[in-house]
Each structure stands twice: as C-alpha cells, then as structure tokens.
Amino acid sequence: MKLVDKFAKAQNDRSLSYSFEYFPPKTELGLANLLDRVTRMSKWEPTFISCTWGAGGSSQERTMAVCSTGQVVNGVETLLHLTCTNMEKESLDEALLKAKDAGIQNILALRGDAPRGHEYWTPIENGFTHAVDLVRYIRQQYGDYFCIGVAGYPEGHMDAESKEDDLLHLKEKIDAGADFILTQLFYNVDTFVNWVATCRSNGITVPIVPGIMPIPTYQNFRRMINLCKTQVPEDILQRLDTIKADDQKVKDYGVSLAVQMIKQLHEKHGICNFHLSTLNLERSTKLILQQLNLISQDTIKKQPSYSKLLASYSTPQDLEHAENWDEFQMAVMVIQDLQVTYGASQSLPTSEASRKWGYPKTVEDITGIFERYILGQLDSLPWSEDRLQTETDAIRQALTEINRRGYWSVGSQPSVNGVPSQDPVFGWGPKGGYVYQKAFLEFFVSPKQLEQILKRFDQDPVVTYYAMNRNGDLRTNVLDQEAQNAVTWGVFPGKEIVQPTLIERANFESWNEEAFGLWTTWEQQYAPDSDTAKLLKQVGDSFWLVNVVHNDYQQVDGLFNMMLA
Template sequence: MHVRDKLAEEEASGRPGISFEFFPPKTAQGVQNLYDRMDRMHALGPSFIDITWGAGGRLSDLTLEMVNVAQSVYGLETCMHLTCTDMPREKVDAALDAAYKAGCTNILALRGDPPREKEKWEAAQGGFRYAKDLVKYIRDKYGNHFDIGVGGYPEGCDDNRDVDLLIDHLKEKVDAGSSFVITQMFYDVDNFIEWVRKCRAKGIKVPIIPGIMPIQTYAAFIRRSNWTKSRIPPEWLEALEPVKNDDAAVREIGKKLVADMCRRILDSDVGIYHLHFYTMNLAQATRMVLEELKLTPSEETPLHRPLPWRQSLGLRRRGEDVRPIFWRNRNSSYVARTQTWDEFPNGRWTDSRSPAFGELDTYGIGLKGTNEQNIKLWGEPKSLKDLSEIFVRYIEGQLDRLPWSEAPITAEADAIKSDLIDLNRRGFLTINSQPAVNGAKSSHPVYGWGPKNGYVYQKAYLELLIPPYLIDEVLDRIKQNPDLTYYSINKSGQLRTNTSDSPNAVTWGIFASKEIIQPTIVETISFLAWKDEAYRLGEDWAKCHARESPSRKLIQSVMDEWHLVNIVNNDFHKTHDIFDLFKGLTVKNLDVEVPADVPADGVTSESQ
C-alpha cells in the first residue's frame, strides 16, 4: 500500500499515524537482533517502516535484503531509501528492480551524504546529481507503482543552510513526482511550524511528516543535535543537564519533552497527522514516547489484523489468505519455506504447491540463538519434570520463546492457560493451541481480525508431544468422540490419522458482502512438512548441550521416541473436550534424572 494512501486514511480517521526508521547493522548477529526487534515493534502499530541506504551504496545489498525480509516475513509495509551518491544508473536500476520484486511500493529518494574522502559531492558517471532527478527517473520508469517520498530540511542541511532555497528545491522535487515529505530531525517546534507554512505558501501541498528523534542518552542527544545542527530549546538543556549521567532519568525526562513536542505539532494548524521516529535501531525510547502519547494499540484501539496470522506483503503473496496452523508460531519459517511459490490462485491453498516446501536445509528454519543464549534462557533440564517446567514458564509468560514458538505466548491462550499448565505439569509437552471461539466480533481485541462488523470463529486445537507408551490410549480416547480428528506421527514418519485428505478449516470469518473466509487449516501435506521441522528444532535444542550431558540425552530421547500429535475439536462450541482426553493420564517417572553415563541412544520414556 502506498504511504500517501495510508496518510490519507490516518487524516480521515483523526488518529495520528506513526512510522519507524531502521538502518542496516554492521554484523550478521546485529542483523538478526534487528529483525527480532522489528518484529516486536510491529506490535506498536506502525503504518510503515523505512530502511536507510548507505553512502555510495556501501550497504545496499543488506538494505535490499532487509526490505525483502521486512515485507515478506514480517508483513511490514516498507519504504526503501535510495540515494544518488556514488550510484551509477545501473545500480539504481538494480535496486529498484529488487524493491519491485520484494513487493516494496514506496521509495524515499534522497541525494545522500558525500563519501568521507570527497570534499564536495558529485554525481557518479551515468548517475543523478539531485534528488529531483532520481524522483523523475523513478516516476518515468515505473509510473505509479512506487510512491515516492523526499527529504525536507526545516533547519537547513549540511552543505546548504539557506532554508528558503531548500524549500524551492523541495518544490522542484514534489513537481517531479514526489507525493510526501519526511523531514530531518528537529526539536524546535516553532521553527518547524513556520517552515511548514512557508512550504504551503510555495505551493507544496503533499503531506509533510516530521522526523522525531527520541532521546536515548544525553551524550547521543547532544551528538546527534550537533551533527544535524538542530537547535535545542534552552529549557530542554536545563531539564536534562542535571541528570545527564543517569540514562534512565534522561529517558524519562526526554520522553516527556519529546511527547510534548509531538503534541504541539499534532495540535498545530498546519495539518500534521503522522509522526516518523528515528529509532536508531532501538525500541525503548520510542516506545516510551508512544506510550506517553497514548498512541500504542490498546483494547480501545487494537492493532487491526486483516487475518489471524501475520500476513506477508511480498509481491506475489499479498492475496494469500490460507495458511496451515502448524506455522502459527513460526511465521518467518513458513514464509521462507514458501517464498519461491509462484502460484496463488485467488489466494487459495492447493496441493499444486506442495513441492514448494522444499528441503529443510534450503531455509533458515533452525533454532535461533547461540548455544550459550539458549542454555541461559531454558536452563539445563535433567528430568522430564525439568523439561515440562520450561513449557509451563513459557505459558505463564516468563519466557519469550520456545524452540517451536518465535514469540511470547499471546492473550488468546488465557482462556486455556490453566489447562495447558496442568497438561504440561503431567508431562505432556504442548507446542501449539487455541481455544474455541463462537462468533466473536471481528473488532475483538484478542480474537478479532478482518473487516469491521464481522464475526470470527475457531475450533479448539491442540498440538503436543506424547510418549510412545501412552499414544495408543490417547488415540483410542480420541476415536470415541466423533467431533475429534487427529494426526499423529513419530520421527521416523509413521503417520496415523482419522481424517480424509482434505483441508480442515480451524478458523473462519463471516463479513458483510463477502464469502466465508477460512484462513487457517489443518491438512496432511503440510503436517508432514511441519513434522520434519518440529523434530529438527528439538534436535537443535538438544545440540545446544554437550554431547554426554544429561540435558542433551533427555531432549534427544524425546525427539527420538515421542509422537507429535495434533487434535481438532470440530464442534466450535466446545474447548475442553480436547483436554478431557487426558484425564487420569500422567507421564511416568517425571522426577527421574538422566544420569550422565547413560548412552545418548539409551534414554527412552520406557527405560526411565
């Protein structure tokens, strides 16, 4: 979706919008950490994000990768920076083509900063001298596919302090085809408002988005202000100087100062409806300002979900509206596995795509984090009770992930939390679940998704690991309830099921003037693909520990011997029939610790 259209929606709604800027980190670990942070900051409700472009295209490949990941994996509408500096035309063409293929429809066209070794900026051979030339080139080559933004400078830029002349240049960029403006950071509200009035008087009618720099530390605040030559109001320095060595106090005072600045901007008469935050790849200071402004999603203003799962914005994926439930908590893995799909007829799931799951090694589906990080997070379990308590801590919100879940447990699990805790404390290890929902409003803060004034439904679902000596008992109990269907499989691939080989919708929605949407399903072909991934994740967890350690042997034994089972209650009025299946059943020898001298392949649930 174009930024200009999002801005129009925000103006019409009367609720200000927000967006975030990120930059490419220098290390691989920094990139992965930033992806995790971008994913978490998605919950703050940005209309879009933008990703910067290094001078001379130095980090251009990483920028393009991040744009693709943000769009395709995390479903974040992304605006890609593109600069003229040291960029020959063929490199600009390659960048635009990559953005197009990633589904990116927004570009921020900038001249860029000169490389440090050059005293004066000059165009690369065959390149562009000014941002207006880049804007015109993109518009001529791609028509209206890209929405094009440009930079604005209320206090002048590094090599030109003549604000009025820069406004003339801004008008030229808008006339060349730009449809929105994002300003450089500033702290002087009066000057910004006066600058906007001058822009309007010059005939610049497109939306202007103020660039907001939250205050992380005093030193960074001063450094960035000096770098951009931004005027700092004296009262800000008076408030911050006494606590400059206390980072927490600086953030607390800075939160109020920046939030008050934002309120003045939004309350002014110059028509500002959106705030763009320069995050510096950090979350805390930005989140604090948004909370102070009450601009984070809440029960009164929930983050709208068009579908129950995070939707990809990849070029060929925007119409996708069906997904297997197995990847409910592994969004990035699912999108990575299926990124080469070239068929989405009407956004429907069909068996023709089954080969697109590919080989496991093709995709980044393995366990996240280093061995040391994962041991610190999950400890060193030596008994099944230790193992089950890790799952209980996750359900209670004390852990932010499990090997099979990339994110913290959601509020949806509150309805079945006590059942999940009880089941895990009896030794059954739950991986995925949802309660039954019978006609919740599509605006419901927990269960809602889709257009307004609709109703959503879902069947109770449970996925868990069961030891081999209990599997027959559990499956026999399932067969006694005609509303229950299941899939059961072990590591070697022995599949048992009581279903036909057709997709079973486990969530659906009913909306005005639309056919019934069934976005989440259970079906055989995807379960078989998920089985390989699920056992691989458990084995990766085991390998975090030393080869002869009790923890490695314990986790590996569960992966080698236990069955992966999913159960659907097809009566969407009922939740607890699934949990009632396990009444009176407890995994034996929960407290028995694995001795360090037992061979790795000699620990099974039967031998404990």
Template sequence: MKVIDKIRAAAAGGDANGSANGNGCDSSSNSKVVFSFEFFPPKTEDGVDNLFERMDRMVFHNPSFCDITWGAGGSTADLTLDIANKMQNIICVETMMHLTCTNMPVEKIDQALETIKSNGIQNVLALRGDPPHGQDKFVQIQGGFSCALDLVKHIRSKYGDYFGITVAGYPEAHPDMIGSDGFATLEDYHKDLAYLKQKVDAGADLIVTQLFYDTDIFLKFVNDCRQIGITCPIVPGIMPINNYKASYVPAEVTAALEPIKDNEEAVRAYGIHLGTEMCKKILAHGIKTVHLYTLNMEKSALAILMSPRYKRTMAPPTNVFRVKEDVRPIFWANRPKSYLSRTIGWDQYPHGRWGDSRNPSYGALSDYQKFKVYCLGKLKSSPWSELDGLQPETKIINEHLGWGRPGGYVYQKAYLEFFCSKDKLNAIVDKCKSFPFVTYIAVNKGGSWISNVALTDVNAVTWGLPSKGDYPANCCGSRQLQCVEGRGI
C-alpha cells in the same frame, strides 16, 4: 500499498493500514494518527538477527510503515535490499527503502528499484545521500545523478505511478546550508524550500522531515511550504534523545539536560518526555503523522507512542503481488534466532510441561497418566491416535525392549508439509531418487497417494531414547527427512 495512500485513508477516517474511505489529507477530528519507525542496517550478522526480533516487537504496535536506510556512500546497499525484502514479506510491515545517488550509476539504481519492485515493495525515499566515508563533499559519479531531484525525475519517468516517492524536508534548511553559527541565512532557507517544491512538482508525493527539537520551527516550516504551493503531507521526523551528546538542540533543552548529563536513565526519561510533548503539540495543530527515528532502539520510541495494545491478528501480506492471500508463510530458515526468541518462553506454558524437565517450573505430569496406560497396551484408544490399540512395532517395545528407566528423551524429526502442482511433485519424486534417506508421501484430495515408503515399513517421525544403558526405542528412520505433499497429484 503506497504510504501516501495509507496517509490519505487515515486522513479520511479510514484504516491507515488498509482500505481508504476517501482521498486527500485533512486535519479533521475523524482522521487517524499515522506513525512509523525508521531503522538502519546493523554492522554485524548478530545485529541483523536482533534487529528482526526488535522489528517484530515494534510492528506489534501497528505502524503504518517502516523504513530502512541505505548507508553512507551506498555502503550497505546489498544488506539494505535484503532487510527491506524481509521487512515487507516476513515481518509483514509496509516498507519504504531509502535510495541515494552516492556511488550509484543509473544501472545500479535501476537494479535496486527492480529488486524491490519484484519483492512487492512500492515505497522509496529518494535522497542525494551523504558523501562516502572519508570524503567531505558529495561528488557526482560518472553515469550517476547529482541530486535527489534527478532521482525523483528518473523514478517517475521510468516506473510511472508504481512507486510512492518520499523526499526529505529540512525545517532548518539542508545541512549544507547551515553556517558555522548553526543557522542558515534567510536566503538559503528559501532556496531550500524552492528546491523542495521542485522535488514535489517532479513527482514526490510525501515529505518526511529531518529531525528537530523545536516544534515551533517545524510548524513554521509547514506553513512556509504551504505558502509556496506545496500541498502534499509533511511528516515530522522525531528522534528521542537517548544521551547527552545529542545533535543541535535548543538552549532550553540543553539547560534541562545539563544537570542530568551523567545520569543515562534520567537523560532517556527526559528524551521520552520531550518527544511526547513535541508529538502532542504537533497533533494539536492538526498534523496526524509522526515518523520516529529509532536508531534501532525500541523503548524510547514506544514510550513516546504509548500505543494501546490491540489484540494482534496474523499480519496480512504487504507484498503488492500477494495482498489477496490469506495464508502467511513463516520462513524460519531465514530467522533461526528469531525463532528461538519467540519460543524461549514456551517451557513456562502451560505450567512448564512442554519444555525441559530440568526446568524448575516443570509441572506435574498427572494429566498424562492415561497416555502412559495407552502406551502399555492397557487402554484401547487415545485422543492422539485414530487407530484402535497399539501397532505391532509398539508392541515390540512393550514385549521385548521395554520403555527404559526415567531420564530418557523423546526426539522429533524434521519434516515438511506443503502444497504443490503435479508437475512439481514429479520433479520432487525424481530428485528424491538421488537421496534415499529422504522419504515422502503425497496425497491429493481424491485420496490417491504415492510414497517411497512401503505399507509395511516404519518411518518414525518421533522416537524415544531411554536412559543410558537401555536400548533405543522406535528409532528406525531417525536420520530421515519426511516430506508430505498435499494437493495436485
């Protein structure tokens, strides 16, 4: 879904993360606040894994969208594309990807746009971009664009209305127009406004501003935009101050920071207070959108929002091609560390019974005495089995091997369950002939099934390894991978 449509829906009193009740963008009391987060590509693999974990926690607060930056000089292009894809399709948050002109011939720009389009992403922030590392000024490359205006025109011309296009606005004028005194001349300021209107007239439907710390400057900027005919929503960009070395801030902010500059916690607390007051003032003036530059940090941004913790349901797909699906795939293979992060506390619930028995919170197992009696053959049935009594291989353990002394382990073998068509099933079965250690069983809703495991064979998915000195119990097939197929034979 395009971000502009979400903003219009919220302004009309609809759902900023779903359907719209109307069009346009107003400041009525019925309109809902739209907030969003910006992230940048980390420099290390561990940093990327940690970013996904952080995104998961922040997306819990239901932002209307999140964006990911492109990197100076296109230095993180491939990583940005990969992160954007995972944000849209795994984190399931509406994603806006930055795209710049720096070091980007038209062919590479189209390749990036086609990639995100195929991944169901509909939102682009079109920028000229910063100069590559080691250069002071932007230089147009051969076959590339010279400015964001050219990029906006190209996207609209080639891709029509598919993409929602956002452009940058500068409340104090573009940095290239800022003089040595820290200010732009009035003439340069108005030139920059006129250029912004050109970008909107060329097809941009949303403006997100550069960061600022003087709310009055932002409000004046919005009014100046309206005076020259810019009518699209203008989203204020807020960056919480996290340290004393923040970029240009008003004199009163510098004065407030000076006494606490050596106290990081105090500086951060002040940054949260300042950001909160800025947002309150902006909202009080009828602007119901806020974009937070997080610098990949969560605490200050979330503290400013103070969002109520809504009961979270499974996030629906945000990929434009999959919005009607009611099943969300979980690609843990792409996010192993995120999986560990999600499950690290499971041994605390309930009462530590599902984790490591060496954990000090590990609970008593009195509730499972019935299962013990069942395994010993003294109980005919159990809630965990549809069959009456023990099967022959389990009786062998009782009669000949025994369950071993305390201190053993139970292992669970990896297996897959999925739906597929008959044609794909035939291809899988054919492939499995080359991998005898892979077993499969496929069944359709009519009850017909096929498998490479005979009715009398044992294919252990779970097996036990008693304590040292005992024989392994029910460990046959321990190196196998079980594949289960569900529909379409």
C-alpha cells in the same frame, strides 16, 4: 499500498499514525538481532517501516534484507531509502528492480553522502548529482508505480545558501514527481509549524511527515544535534544538563519530550502522521506509543518470543531482564552515520575548521591541538563535539603529558572504586548505589611509538588492549574474539549489577572505521594540495588507534603511570 493513501486516511480520520525508521547494522549478528526486533515491533501495527541506505550503496544488501523482511515476512508497508550520490545508474536500476520484486512500492529519494574517502557528493559518470535527479529518473522508468518521498529540512539544509534557496530546491523535487516529504529531526515545534506554513504558501501541498527522534543518551544527543546542526530550545538543553549523568533519566526525558511534541503537533496543529527514528532501539519507542495510548500492555504480551535471547526465560522478571539486555546489545551499535538518513554531511565549512583547529603543518602542530583540548583551551576536536567531562579533572595533568608525548587521546576515564551514585563528579544511576570504573584510554599513535607502548602493555597481566590502523590491521592481547570487558558498572538497591559501558572487539572495529573516517573529514576541509591536507592524510594513513584498559580498578594511577614510564 502507497503511503500517501495511508497519510490521507489518517488525516481524514484525525487519528495518530506512526512509523518506524531503522538503520542497517554493520555485522551479520547485528542484522539477525535487528530482523528479530523488526518482527516484534511490526506487531504494534506501524503505518510503515523504513531502513536507511548507506553512502554510495555501502549497506545495500542489509538495507534490502530489512525492507524485504518487513514487506514480505511481516506484512508491513516498507519505505526504502535510496541515495544517488556515487551510485552508478546500473546499481540504482538493480535496487529499484529488487524493491519492486519484493512488493515495495515506496521510495525515499535522497542525495546522500559519498562513501568514506570520496569527495562528499561529486557526481560520477552516468550518475546523479541531486535528489531531484533521482526523483525524475524513477518517474521516467517506473511511471506512477512508486510512491516517492523526499527529505525536508525545517531549519534549512546545511549546504543550502539560504532557507529560501532550500525551499526552492524542495519545490523542485515536488514538481519533479515527489509525493510526500519526510523531515529531518527537530526539537522546536514552532520551527516546524512555521516551516510547514511557509511550504504551503509556496505551493507545496503534498503531505509533510515530521521526523521525531527520542533522545537515547546525552552524549549521542549532543553528537546528533551537532552533526545535523539542529537548534534545540534552551529549556530542553538546561533540563538535559541537570540529568546528563543519569542515562535512565535522560532516556525517560527523551520519551516524555517526544510524547509532548507529538501531542502538541496533533492536538494544536492537526498533524496526524509521525515518523519515529528508533535508532534500532525498542524500549523508548514502546514507551512513547504506550503513553500516547496507541498500544496497550496486552499488545506487548502478544508479541512473539525473543528467538535468540529468550529461549530459556519464562518469568516476567526474566523477560524484563532479557529485554533490557537486548536493548543494550542494540544500543552499542547506535553510533552510525546519521547523515546518511537525510543526506546531511558531517563536514564543517573550511572557515570553521580553520577557526577551530588552524592549519597544522607538522605532527607537533597536531600534538598542540590535542594538548589545548585537554587543557580546556579548545572546546572540540573532530572526534568530540563537547568539552571534556568534569571527571577528567582527576587525570587531566597526566593526560596533558601523555598527549605531549604523542599519544593523542580521544577517550579516557579514571578508575573509580565504589563511589556513591550521587557523587557530583562520578555518580550516576539511582540513589543509594555505588559505581565503579576501570581506567581506560583511547588514543592515536605513530607506528614507531605503537611498538614501544605495546611492549609495556604485554608485560602487565592486568592490561588488555586493541590496536588497529586504517587498513584494518589488528594487534591485540585479547584472544577471545567474543570477549566483553565491562569498564563501568553500578550496584544499586533492588537491582542487578548494571554495566552501561562494554569494550569488545566488534565495537572497537566499528569505531575504528568511524574514527579514521573523521581524519578524512578533517582533511577534506582544506584545499587538497595544501600542506595541512597532506599532513592529515599522511597521519590518517599511517597512525594507529589504540584502546587500552587497566583491569585492576583499585590501582588509581596504574594505567597512566604505565603510559608515562
């Protein structure tokens, strides 16, 4: 069934209609867990589900697996995201044919980004340059069979010369045959409402479905809004700033904010269709729907069992434990290329990159950039959009010297041994608890220095590490590939031990790909033949990313003394 028909029905009935968006996991285990989750969430009767499409078709098989399962197995209408950048026409033909064979009748046509290591959206031979090209092609090849959606940007696409220019491009996509608009995330309702009114005054009459993204964690929220250049009302930022150390409070606020936005848009402005970006997480989506009275507790109880995680669970307490564990397992995969969803780019304008980090021409220049960030003289790095957290003050002097020696840190935490959960620096979670941390450090390093530091690590039995380069070559002293190392945990009254931060091989490998991709992103902000671009490419191609944990959390300075020995 075409989605526009469902949108029209909800609008005519003045009833709330909701849909779910997922992204394709990078591993087969992640895919199996997600398919299990999609099956459970399908019981909540969403209008449709969708799954994003990796840059250049990099996630094609897993995206099709999610969409086909939703359409064929779960009987839920599916919207297949499809990007055309760096995609051969033959690959697009294959994807469209598979979609039709699976009974998928709805396509979200996007420009998308190029895969890592390519210029961001250089067209290839027989390829496509813009989303409008894809819309036209689908219409030429399939007529009216597919219902086609396109992306809309209430705050304007970051690559557009102006909001007016962006609106002209949107109108062009509609005139080419698009049936509806799905928007990028936003947190200012007035911005969305005013943008819709502008669309209507410019002759855009198709349904416009707002994209709603609940806040998962403070850090991921900051990353997302920086990535998408999203403007957030000051009162929301202030509220988040007061609770950022408590992940549960942030999630609860994210749920209440999403509910508030949906109610305001529905009751005040007559918007009836909403698209929830789940980030592959289930609990926040469930709470939003429950608070909107769209699903009941009885609906939740009727869900199928958790096939992998709940086989041996029977009591309600066990069920809640397993659900939370499943939620955590999925949450560790949230750091993904969100720009793939709506065709946004991570790249900064060249002027902004040079303003922030200048024009480094030597390795020593890069060392200076990391050092200034540690000292608070820079407010960001390509791997971190925000200043260092207050807890870094405890190790700032050591970090400064470590970076001066060529170990460029992108992640760290000091050890903590039973600090009260209400501590203003290290505390998190409910009152009356105690929190713990193992010291860890993540850094880039040259091949020569890598050999020296690994020798030190191998001599200390309480140290575990992973090291990997851009090519995926791995060095580690962790023999168990499935090992999970809790580096942050909390003990609270009436609760099981909470472990919000785990380090494991699969997650490190995923982050390694992302981290070296950001070297490429930084490099591409400068002219290809410039000394800066050449240096950044050389460093990205030769350096290693290292994650090291000192597992004796009672030794306050053990890890950092080892780094400086």
